[in-house]
Amino acid sequence: MAGNGSPYTRDLDRTAANYAPLSPLSFLARAADVFPDRTAVVHGSQRFDYRTFYRRCRALASALAGLGIGRNDTVTVMLSNVPPMLEAHYGVPMAGAVLHSLNTRLDAAIIAFQLDHAESRVVITDREFAPVMRQALALARVRPVVIDYSDPVYPQEGERLGCIDYDAFVASGDPNFAWSLPEDEWDAITLNYTSGTTGNPKGVVYHHRGAYLLAQANILTASMAKHPVYLWTLPMFHCNGWCFPWSLSVVSGTHVCLRWVRPKAIWDLIADEGVTHLCGAPIIMSTLLGTPPVDKRSLDRTVEFFTAAAPPPESVLAAMKDAGFNVTHLYGLTEVYGPAVVNDWKGEWDGLPADEQAAKKARQGVRYVALEGLTVMDPATMTPVPADGQTLGEVMFRGNVVMKGYLKNREATEEAFAGGWFHSGDLGVLHPDGYIQLKDRSKDIIISGGENISSIEVEDVLYKHPAVQAAAVVARPDERWGETPCAFVELKAGAQTSEEEIIAFCRARMAHFKAPRTVVFCELPKTSTGKIQKFALRERARGL
Template sequence: MQTPLSPLDFARRTRRLHGAREAVVDGSLRLTYEQFFDRCDRWSAALQGLGVRQGDRVATIAPNTHAQLESFYAVPQLGAVLVPVNYRLTPDDFAYIVNHSGSTVVCVHSDYLADVDAVRDQMPGVRHFVAFEGTRDGWLDYEAAIAAAEARFSRPEIGELDLLTINYTSGTTARPKGVMITHRNAAMNTIGTLLHLPIAVGERYLWTLPMFHANGWTYTWTVTAAAGTHVCLRRVDPATVFRLIRDEHVALMCAAPTVLISLANAPAETRGDVVPGVRVITAGAPPAAATIERLEGEFGWEVTHVYGLTETAPFITVCAPLPEHADLPPAERAVVKARQGVELLTSGELRVVDAEGNEVPADGQTLGEITVRGNVVMEGYYNDPEATKRAMGDGWFHSGDAAVVHPDGYAEIRDRIKDVIISGGENISSVEVEGTLLRHPAVAEVEIVGVPSERWGETPHAFVVLRPGESATEPELIAFVRDRLAHFKAPRAVTFVDELPKTATGKIQKYVLRGGANLSRQ
């Protein structure tokens, strides 16, 4: 009587019970769940007609559109494997990922057709190129294919350990790695998400997070499982975000801390009348307590911090609120809410361990590496057994994140292990220093990196983006940190920049900043 765990089963239930309910909003296009799944079925039939079979890979390069969302159903229900590609990569990266994954069909949004055409001759294994929007010579028309197809296709038997997606890491310092996510991985993440972060039937979710990023943190399936409404957003622009929240009655959204900072710092004329009560899930980097405090105090939003990686499907912890948190002053409560938190009920086991593999004491001070095992951990890296063995060869997935465990059991990331600054034998958490500087009224964004020092080994260097119309000096910001933290933690230098270099998922590219910091010291 057992049936395989798969997010496709959640979609079956929603289609049966909520077919007439609004499923997708994409500009002027509005689809009910029955209309949405009819389109998915037609695209499945069209793909099957193009020769796509179980186990084949289909790549997509697109922002958050209805067509991109349809791919998360139409491809897997064929037993094929979806490869959602980061659309902000270079054409050479597109070619590498398509070739490495073995994709035979590539579906591309109109904004990236020219980029793919530029490297098309480098992808000999691709049999069909599909234009999601617009038309172009040598490309299949997605909408025409759906219109011409019947909503009938041959459904294969799908096992819960079959591959669902291959998600490529950002590849900022090396070639991207393909993370293999199974149907079971995604189903367990969806269940855990809805247990800890419930969505009511009909609630509306705004796509401020790229769908390609760890499958939109699995919200591509989670919103559907709850019979919510997907409100597509193709580009994150604060004015558009605030408008859609008002006009579409948005209840919740996911966003990296950098996106939250842009919303928190948006001028009043951009924000308009801010709708209170929006639930925000943030991850991707440790959020600053000051940002959480502002969104909750000024906007009346509710921010929940979760933690995970592409390799963990992605959620493994949630900063679950406790009754005693409610009694804390807002600033102290924001500090607690900025922690990574505790295991989800469905994610598996998390340990913070030292270099010998022993759990660190729950003292809020001793650094260790976050390691995990359980239902959401990837199958491995696609066609890369050596990287798989390095990451999880001892039966635990090693995250590379340096963290402490507080006496209440809540984990808190202090840095990436490779980014911990060791100055004069002391460990400095860049996250702690960044959180302190973000409390300065003139600071909009900040990143701390370690730079070489003949005397100390390394010292902290701050890169700061100021709020519009505000000013601050290097000595002022250094003194601000020294007044609040141990003096050795304060940056020795500050570089003011217009913006910080970021990946498509909102993570700061520290290696770029380190190069700039070292140049500024010469």
């Protein structure tokens, strides 16, 4: 029996009693109900239990509602890893709005573009970032309400850009605000911008359902037991901190805030606060290992460290183990809520020789439990490549933790989802055991310190220099940053310049972290049709 005649489709409807939209907001409500006295947030001398944390988030939602903020309105934040950033991850969507987190290292022009594209109605900004935010707000067409945050633990000298203080704003709200789950779990919860590979960055939209699922998948992947202590070495603006702001509420864990990445502060917090987990790019491992011995602390437990971007070298993994850390390699993109692939280590691999273990660890891995599909395909035929570890194809994703799409960019969304899969743009191979391994990036993205840098964006700046005839930017491996931009520059006939001048020229026109760290003057290798051979330059960069 099928169709309407089936007993399984008759008188078995969704009701308030048996259905609720999935949203990570429910995690915090439960944590506050069950463990109200458990420490939720630590920031220097500040400590909030879950009762207080929940009340502050509700008060923020109430205050935003008082400004007329509601469903699908954008609230932008320019904050480091401080308590208001955590509160925004709950309070903004509790008001029905969409949280847009700005990368604190961006330049004013890109920030202004994002404010306009997102149609931001409210901006919450830390006084530390007042200079760049003043420029951005002057460039932008939108005129959002500006709320200034003054960190009571680390007071900043930056000016106030608005007439509303963050803590006073929260205090004006109702801590018992009757927030509700989203009307639809498909509703947008956050907006994150990618680094633009051609032109402006694209706005990636997450939904409540995906955030709910990935937040729980993090707990499973990280083997987080009840009440973990998590140190915020990963910027929360990066893919919403890989969804960990919501994950911690699942297990009533403690968020240990970290305003700046400083070696001694990291070691002290790990030791003194009983940190059990942290995440970060290779730069965080370099920071930990490079700390002067006098500032290092001995640990009485193994600390779980999750890293993305390029796989760590064998020597770094060994050094991290000796220092008390177990490193797990993750992979993902902004479009899949951060990490959606894990190098799931198997016990039988522990007995392999060191070089074979290193080869295993170099692989990106297998899909998260919340991801329905992960494979490597020929993008032209949309058929899987042979699982031989040799045949190159494009890494593709499918499932509930893939973005809704790109904001106001139908063409880019359709292109990304062509054939019913999300096209990552990353090139890799599929091994016989189902583990994937990246081999190249078709989009020429450079990942430095966990931040994506578009080689095309850097090249566009280089071409503006009066002495530059041609330029190509590729990734140069770096032990500290993972990768840094390396520029190969061909000069015009008779022109002269220096590496220092080129770097300074770029830094004056873009965020400093995007500017080349290395400049090589040479004739660029080209194909018979004049196309620059970047693969040859990558090889040169590796050998520098």
